[in-house]
Amino acid sequence: MDILDFLQYSFILRALVAGSFIALLCASxxxxxxxxxxxLIGDGxxxxxxxxVALGLALRVQPIYVSMPVVALSALAILKxxxxxxxxxxxxxxxxxxxxxxxxxxxxSIAGGFNVDLLSYLFGNILSIxxxxxAVSALLSLVVLAVIALRYSALLSLxxxxxxxxxxxxxxxxxxALIAVLTAVTVVLAMKLVGIMLTSALLIIPALxxxxxxxxxKGTLVFAAATAVASVWxxxxxxxxxxxxxxxxxxxLNFAFFLVLYGIKAAPAFLSRLR
Amino acid sequence: xPVDVVSAHNLxxxxxxxxxxxxxxxxxxxxxxxxxVGPNGSGKSTLVRLIxxxxxxxxxxxSLFGAPSGTFRDWHRVGYLPQKNAALARFxxxxxxxxxxxxxxxxxxGGDGGHGGRGRSHARKAVQRAMELVDIASIGDKLIGxxxxxxxxxxxxxxxxxxxxxxxxxxxxTIAIDPEIRERFLDVLSGxxxxxxTTVLLVTHDTGSIGKYAKKLLxxxxxxxxxxxxxxxxxxxxxxxxxxxxxxxxxxxxxE
Numbered sequence: 037m038d039i040l041d042f043l044q045y046s047f048i049l050r051a052l053v054a055g056s057f058i059a060l061l062c063a064s065x066x067x068x069x070x071x072x073x074x075x076l077i078g079d080g081x082x083x084x085x086x087x088x089v090a091l092g093l094a095l096r097v098q099p100i101y102v103s104m105p106v107v108a109l110s111a112l113a114i115l116k117x118x119x120x121x122x123x124x125x126x127x128x129x130x131x132x133x134x135x136x137x138x139x140x141x142x143x144x145s146i147a148g149g150f151n152v153d154l155l156s157y158l159f160g161n162i163l164s165i166x167x168x169x170x171a172v173s174a175l176l177s178l179v180v181l182a183v184i185a186l187r188y189s190a191l192l193s194l195x196x197x198x199x200x201x202x203x204x205x206x207x208x209x210x211x212x213a214l215i216a217v218l219t220a221v222t223v224v225l226a227m228k229l230v231g232i233m234l235t236s237a238l239l240i241i242p243a244l245x246x247x248x249x250x251x252x253x254k255g256t257l258v259f260a261a262a263t264a265v266a267s268v269w270x271x272x273x274x275x276x277x278x279x280x281x282x283x284x285x286x287x288x289l290n291f292a293f294f295l296v297l298y299g300i301k302a303a304p305a306f307l308s309r310l311r
Numbered sequence: 312x313p314v315d316v317v318s319a320h321n322l323x324x325x326x327x328x329x330x331x332x333x334x335x336x337x338x339x340x341x342x343x344x345x346x347x348v349g350p351n352g353s354g355k356s357t358l359v360r361l362i363x364x365x366x367x368x369x370x371x372x373x374s375l376f377g378a379p380s381g382t383f384r385d386w387h388r389v390g391y392l393p394q395k396n397a398a399l400a401r402f403x404x405x406x407x408x409x410x411x412x413x414x415x416x417x418x419x420x421g422g423d424g425g426h427g428g429r430g431r432s433h434a435r436k437a438v439q440r441a442m443e444l445v446d447i448a449s450i451g452d453k454l455i456g457x458x459x460x461x462x463x464x465x466x467x468x469x470x471x472x473x474x475x476x477x478x479x480x481x482x483x484x485t486i487a488i489d490p491e492i493r494e495r496f497l498d499v500l501s502g503x504x505x506x507x508x509t510t511v512l513l514v515t516h517d518t519g520s521i522g523k524y525a526k527k528l529l530x531x532x533x534x535x536x537x538x539x540x541x542x543x544x545x546x547x548x549x550x551x552x553x554x555x556x557x558x559x560x561x562x563x564x565x566x567e
Contacts (some may be wrong), residue, residue: 071403193413196403199393200470203363204416205386250404250454 042273051162051272051282054170057177058229059238059264061222064184066239067246067260069219071195073125077114077216078236080129081223084110084136086232089157090143099157100172103224110136111216119209160231160283162272173225180218187211192253229268230283238264241290248297263293314377316341316478316510317362321371324354324361330533331357335371337529337538341477344504344511346525353532355514356394359482362512363391375478387417390476392468394483394514401456407466408451411438414473441473445499461488468496472503479503482514493517497524 042048069077088106092099110132117128144154156164165173184191190211193201202208219239226235246260271286278285318338325331332354339345347355360366361373364380375383415434442448445465450458455466464484471479479500485493501524503509515521521528522541530537 189413189416192405192409193416196405196410196413197393199365200391200413201416202365203386203389203391204414205384206416247402247404251406252452252454253405253409256404 042276047163047165048272048276050165050167050170052269054165054173055162055229055268055272055286056265057174058222058225059242059268060261061177061180062226062235062238063242063246063260063264064181064257065215065218065222066241066243067257068184068191068195068215069239070243070247072215074129074215074219075240076126076129076236077111077219078223078239080114080133080136081107081111081220082227082232082235083133083140085223085227085235086158087136087138087140087143089227089232090140090147090154093154094143094147100224103227104221107224108217108220111220112213115212115216156231157227158232159281160227160229160234162229162282163276165228169228173228176221176225180221183214183218187214191215230286234283234287237287237290241287241294242267245290245294245297248294248301263290267293315339315374316343316376317374317512318377319358319362319371319373322358322361322368322373323370324357324366324368332361332531333534335531335535337535339510339512339527341510342504342508343527344501344525345513345527345529346521347512347514347529347531348516348521349531349536355531356482358531359480359512359514362480363389387474388477390414390471390474390479392464392471392479392481392484395460395464395467395486403454403456405455406452407442407447407455407458407469408438410455410466411441411451411469411473414441414470417474437473437475438469441469444472445469446495461492464488465492465496468499475507476509478510478512480512480514483516484513485515485517485520493520500524 043052066078069075084107085103088103089099091106092102095102114125114128114132117123117131118125121128123131190201190206193204193206194208194211198208222239223235226238230238242260242264243256245263246256249259250256267286267290271289272282274280274289275282275285315338319335322335323330323333335358347358349355357366361368362375362380364375364383367381373380376385376388378385412434415437439448439451442451445468447462447465447469450462455463458466464487468481468484471481481500485496488496497520500511500513504511511525513521513525525541527540528537529535
């Protein structure tokens with residue numbers, strides 16, 4: 037099968053379009069999260085997403101309509117815990133994450149146990165995405181990307197040196213809250229692509245790939261986006277041809293890109309040690 | 312009547328049960344160059360954080376250009392060089408040019424005769440000017456993590472200067488910098504104060520240099536021990552008696 041045959045299937049096209057938007061979003065936000073040392077917030081919010089999906093399924097409501105507000109509120113709760121309860125950020129993520137997972141398990145048990153629906157949210161199912169879901173993913177991704185573009189300077193300044201940013205008039209607490217909400221939206225959207233279990237990988241790994249080749253911050257964002265989109269396209273293609281789980285294939289390819297880029301960067305020093 | 316650039320009135324601050332500053336009152340007029348000195352733990356950096364609105368005083372008030380620092384909004388008038396954080400820049404994927412440009416994030420940026428021009432062209436020129444002022448224009452496209460400590464300090468100084476502030480606050484700017492670069496650094500500040508009228512508040516342990524550049528001395532040890540011109544300090548026998556070697560060190564270098 038070649039690429040043109042592959043593109044004839046409408047479900048593949050839908051997956052590529054939605055996957056590309058979500059990949060762009062994860063890569064852009066992921067760079068900022070990693071630099072702010074919030075790499076694990078994606079994982080924490082993904083666990084909350086599990087709980088909110090279980091709640092949605094139990095209430096027989098489309099999970100995305102429950103997940104968006106619940107995960108956004110959880111993201112803000114993580115911020116508040118870190119600020120007011122004098123808890124380190126990683127511990128705040130841990131508390132909220134644990135609440136989300138355990139809440140989801142209890143709800144699933146009350147509703148009659150784990151079923152196929154819940155499992156598909158755990159591991160993603162981009163090849164089953166509907167046209168409506170593509171439209172929602174694209175629209176929300178464009179909104180988030182526009183916000184990132186509009187607040188680019190403040191986000192960069194905050195990620196580099198929060199204290200200095202505050203003395204430049206950046207409203208740090210508002211921008212941090214904005215980042216939390218954008219992350220929540222991104223995590224919920226990414227659930228369809230790679231699943232709850234692997235969402236944080238799509239936030240972190242493209243950023244780490246970009247850092248290996250970084251020549252500027254703008255270049256880092258572009259490189260992270262390119263790596264993420266390439267992983268999605270190659271992952272969808274390979275998973276279809278080889279009958280593999282799509283979400284996991286995308287993440288494994290992303291990881292392979294990281295290994296190659298790290299290898300290229302580390303090779304000169306390694307070779308000079310051998311001589 | 313001209314408004315003081317910085318003024319503090321009965322400023323008090325502490326962490327839980329530990330008092331740090333008690334009843335601090337002083338004012339800095341436009342064009343002043345004030346050296347803020349004192350032993351370790353005397354509250355110098357805390358005072359700077361209170362002036363910049365990064366901490367809230369337990370009592371009293373501190374103002375910037377007549378406005379309480381907690382509600383101050385004209386950040387384009389203030390440049391800040393924080394105490395160097397060794398871990399700050401090592402892995403951050405930004406070029407020198409991008410870091411300096413962060414200083415333009417303040418909502419309104421003056422320049423070009425005070426008409427406040429914005430736009431990419433103005434920003435690029437401002438960044439270039441700031442880099443040339445501290446002699447880092449040739450490394451504008453290098454990643455900040457690849458620079459030496461001294462070079463990084465100059466980048467952060469350019470970041471503070473890029474918006475051509477009226478007030479420049481620097482917290483221990485010459486730590487871990489070679490003596491030759493330190494002199495050039497302080498010469499730049501002195502030039503900005505003398506020729507540009509920039510008000511400077513410099514926190515330093517470098518008692519050897521401060522006497523040559525600053526016009527006034529603010530000596531802090533939980534409270535204001537002394538605030539005034541260097542000549543007044545030199546004439547103050549009580550200061551010399553109380554602070555012996557430290558005060559003598561300041562006086563000796565002032566008169567070199």
